[in-house]
Amino acid sequence: MNDPLHPAHLAETRTVELTAAQALIRYLAALRVASEDGKTLEPLFGGVFAIFGHGNVAALGEALYHHRDALPTLRAHNEQAMAHAAVAYAKAHFRRRMMAVTTSIGPGATNLVTAAALAHVNRLPVLLLPGDIFVSRAPDPVLQQVEDMQDGGVSANDCLRPVSRYFDRIVHPAQLLSALPRAISVLTDPAQCGPVTLALPQDVQATAYAYPVSFFEPRVVEFRAPPPDEAELRAALEAIRLARRPLIVAGGGVLYGRATDALADFANHHGIPVAETQGGKGSLRWDDPFNVGAIGVTGSSAANELAHEADLVIAVGTRLSDFTTGSNSLFRQATVLGINTHALDAIKHRGLPLCADARCALEALDGALSDWQPAEDWSRRARAGARAWCLTVETLTAGARERLPYEAEVIGAIQHSIPDSPERDIVVCAAGTLPAELHKLWRAGVPGAYHVEYGFSCMGYEIAGALGVKLARPEREVIVTVGDGSYLMMNSEIATSVALGAKLIIVVLDNRGYGCINRLQQTCGTPSFNNLLEDAAPRVDFAAHARALGAHSEHVDALASLASALERARAATRTYVISIDTDPARTTGEGGWWWEVAVPEVSAREAVRSARAQYEQGKLQQKEPH
Numbered sequence: 001m002n003d004p005l006h007p008a009h010l011a012e013t014r015t016v017e018l019t020a021a022q023a024l025i026r027y028l029a030a031l032r033v034a035s036e037d038g039k040t041l042e043p044l045f046g047g048v049f050a051i052f053g054h055g056n057v058a059a060l061g062e063a064l065y066h067h068r069d070a071l072p073t074l075r076a077h078n079e080q081a082m083a084h085a086a087v088a089y090a091k092a093h094f095r096r097r098m099m100a101v102t103t104s105i106g107p108g109a110t111n112l113v114t115a116a117a118l119a120h121v122n123r124l125p126v127l128l129l130p131g132d133i134f135v136s137r138a139p140d141p142v143l144q145q146v147e148d149m150q151d152g153g154v155s156a157n158d159c160l161r162p163v164s165r166y167f168d169r170i171v172h173p174a175q176l177l178s179a180l181p182r183a184i185s186v187l188t189d190p191a192q193c194g195p196v197t198l199a200l201p202q203d204v205q206a207t208a209y210a211y212p213v214s215f216f217e218p219r220v221v222e223f224r225a226p227p228p229d230e231a232e233l234r235a236a237l238e239a240i241r242l243a244r245r246p247l248i249v250a251g252g253g254v255l256y257g258r259a260t261d262a263l264a265d266f267a268n269h270h271g272i273p274v275a276e277t278q279g280g281k282g283s284l285r286w287d288d289p290f291n292v293g294a295i296g297v298t299g300s301s302a303a304n305e306l307a308h309e310a311d312l313v314i315a316v317g318t319r320l321s322d323f324t325t326g327s328n329s330l331f332r333q334a335t336v337l338g339i340n341t342h343a344l345d346a347i348k349h350r351g352l353p354l355c356a357d358a359r360c361a362l363e364a365l366d367g368a369l370s371d372w373q374p375a376e377d378w379s380r381r382a383r384a385g386a387r388a389w390c391l392t393v394e395t396l397t398a399g400a401r402e403r404l405p406y407e408a409e410v411i412g413a414i415q416h417s418i419p420d421s422p423e424r425d426i427v428v429c430a431a432g433t434l435p436a437e438l439h440k441l442w443r444a445g446v447p448g449a450y451h452v453e454y455g456f457s458c459m460g461y462e463i464a465g466a467l468g469v470k471l472a473r474p475e476r477e478v479i480v481t482v483g484d485g486s487y488l489m490m491n492s493e494i495a496t497s498v499a500l501g502a503k504l505i506i507v508v509l510d511n512r513g514y515g516c517i518n519r520l521q522q523t524c525g526t527p528s529f530n531n532l533l534e535d536a537a538p539r540v541d542f543a544a545h546a547r548a549l550g551a552h553s554e555h556v557d558a559l560a561s562l563a564s565a566l567e568r569a570r571a572a573t574r575t576y577v578i579s580i581d582t583d584p585a586r587t588t589g590e591g592g593w594w595w596e597v598a599v600p601e602v603s604a605r606e607a608v609r610s611a612r613a614q615y616e617q618g619k620l621q622q623k624e625p626h
Contacts, residue, residue, distance in 0.1 A: 054131075088461075095188075113160060228361050
C-alpha cells in the first residue's frame with residue numbers, strides 16, 4: 001500500500017491524542033469475546049478492581065471514570081483480596097473472560113504479589129496495573145518509594161517480576177502500542193496464560209501521545225486450540241494400544257479447553273476410569289460410571305488403588321503437582337502420557353508428550369482408537385470402585401449427631417441442603433483440611449460447580465475468590481466453606497459483597513485454630529504447638545463480626561441447626577454468614593496417599609525419630625526424577 005491517499009492508509013495515519021492511561025483503558029474497553037453459547041459478543045474484561053492512591057488516582061482514575069459505563073470500576077477493601085476476586089472471576093469463566101486490577105505504588109502494589117503468585121501457579125489470567133515511581137525522577141524519592149542503592153531503576157513493582165508471565169514497565173506512552181497486544185496475547189494463550197503486570201509510572205500515565213485511531217477499534221479475541229502433532233499422536237496411540245490398565249487423570253485443562261464432553265465420550269467409549277485433580281474436579285459428573293473420584297494425597301480409595309496399579313496414566317490438562325502424584329510415588333510403575341498445551345507440563349513425570357488442546361487431543365485419540373478396549377476386568381473394577389466410593393461418601397457425609405461435627409459432616413449438610421438443581425450451586429474453598437475433604441466428598445454435577453484454589457493453597461482466598469465467582473455467575477448460589485483461620489486472615493470482602501449486591505453464603509467452620517497443620521505437626525512427631533488457639537486467643541464471635549460488615553449472620557451449635565440456617569441463607573437477599581463449631585482432631589481416614597513432608601533426620605524426641613523412619617520408608621516408593 002504505497003498510495004498515501006488510499007483509504008486504508010488514511011485510516012492508519014489518523015491519530016487521537018490521549019494520555020497513556022486513557023489509551024490503556026480505551027484499548028481494554030474495546031476488546032470483545034464470543035459468549036459461551038457463541039451467539040453474542042461480550043467484553044473480554046468484566047471490569048477493573050481499583051483502590052486509588054497517589055500513584056493511580058489522577059491519571060488512571062480519570063480514564064476509568066470516563067469509561068465507567070463500558071468498563072465498570074469496582075472498589076474493594078484490600079488489594080490482595082481484589083486481585084483474588086479478579087483471578088476467581090477468570091476461573092469461573094474458564095479463562096474466557098477476565099478482570100484488571102489497579103493499585104497505587106508502594107504497599108498497594110506489593111499487596112498484589114500473593115495474588116499474582118496464586119494466578120501464576122494456577123495458570124489463570126489477571127491484568128495487574130500498579131502505579132509506579134516517576135520516570136523523570138524529578139521528585140526523588142517519592143512517598144512509598146523503595147530505594148535500591150545498587151539499581152536506580154528498581155521499584156517495589158519489581159517484586160512482581162517472578163510471579164508474572166509477562167512484565168513490562170511503561171516508560172513512554174508509545175510503548176503501549178506493543179505492550180498491550182503482548183499482554184492480551186499472554187492472558188489468552190492456552191499455554192502461557194497467567195498474570196500480566198504493566199507497571200505504570202505516574203508521570204507516564206498522565207503524558208499525552210498521538211495514538212493511531214485504528215489501535216482502539218473493537219476487536220474480537222479468539223482463543224487458540226492447538227491440534228496434536230501427527231508424530232506425537234502416533235506415539236500416544238501406540239502407548240494406549242499397548243496398555244492393559246490405563247487411567248485418565250483429568251486436570252483443569254479439561255475445563256479450560258471445553259473438553260468435558262470429549263472426556264466423557266472417550267472414557268465411556270473405551271472403558272477407561274477417570275480420576276480428577278483439584279483443578280479438574282467437575283470434568284466428569286460425579287455419578288458417571290467411570291468417575292472413580294479424586295486422585296492423590298486427597299484422593300479416593302478407588303482412584304488411588306487404580307492409579308497404583310495402572311500401566312498407563314493419561315494426564316489431561318494437569319501440571320502433575322505433588323498432591324496429584326503422591327510426591328511421585330502413586331503411579332511410579334506407569335508410563336505417563338501428558339496431554340497439555342504447555343510442553344513443560346506434558347513431559348513432567350518423564351512423560352510421553354502430546355502437546356495439544358485437551359478437546360482436540362481426546363477427539364483425535366477417540367477417533368483413531370476405534371473400538372479398542374483395555375483389559376475387561378480393569379473396566380469392571382473401575383465401575384465397581386466408583387460405585388463403592390459413592391456409598392462411602394454417603395456414609396461419611398451422613399453426620400454423627402451426638403458429637404461435635406468435623407468437616408466431612410458439615411460438607412454433607414451443605415450438599416444435602418442443595419435444592420433440586422444442584423448444578424446451580426458453586427462451592428468455593430482454598431486452604432486447610434476443607435479442600436482435602438471437598439476433593440474426596442463433594443459431588444460436582446457440572447463443570448464449574450467446584451471452585452477450589454489448591455495450586456497455591458492460599459489462606460484468605462476463600463471469601464475474596466467467592467466474590468469474583470459471584471460477579472462472574474450472578475445467577476447461581478455461591479457457597480463459601482472457610483475455616484476460622486482463613487476467615488481471620490482475610491474477610492474484608494464481605495463488606496464489598498454487600499456493597500456490590502453480590503450475595504454469598506459463607507459457612508465458617510470454627511475449630512479454634514489451624515487444625516490441618518496441627519494434625520500434620522503431630523504426625524511428624526512434634527506435640528501440638530502454635531496452631532490451636534484455645535489458650536492463646538479469645539473466642540471470636542464470627543456471626544457478630546459478619547453483622548458488623550453488613551451481612552446477615554448467625555451461629556449454630558449442631559448439624560441439625562445448620563440445615564435450617566442454610567434454608568434461611570438461601571432465602572436471604574444479601575451475604576449470609578453461618579458459623580459452626582467443629583472438631584479440630586477428626587478427619588476422614590478413607591482414601592488419601594503418602595505426601596512428602598521432610599521430617600528432621602535427628603531429634604531428641606522418639607516420636608520424631610519414628611516419624612523420620614516412616615518418612616524414609618515412603619521415599620523408597622518415589623519414582624526417580626531422572
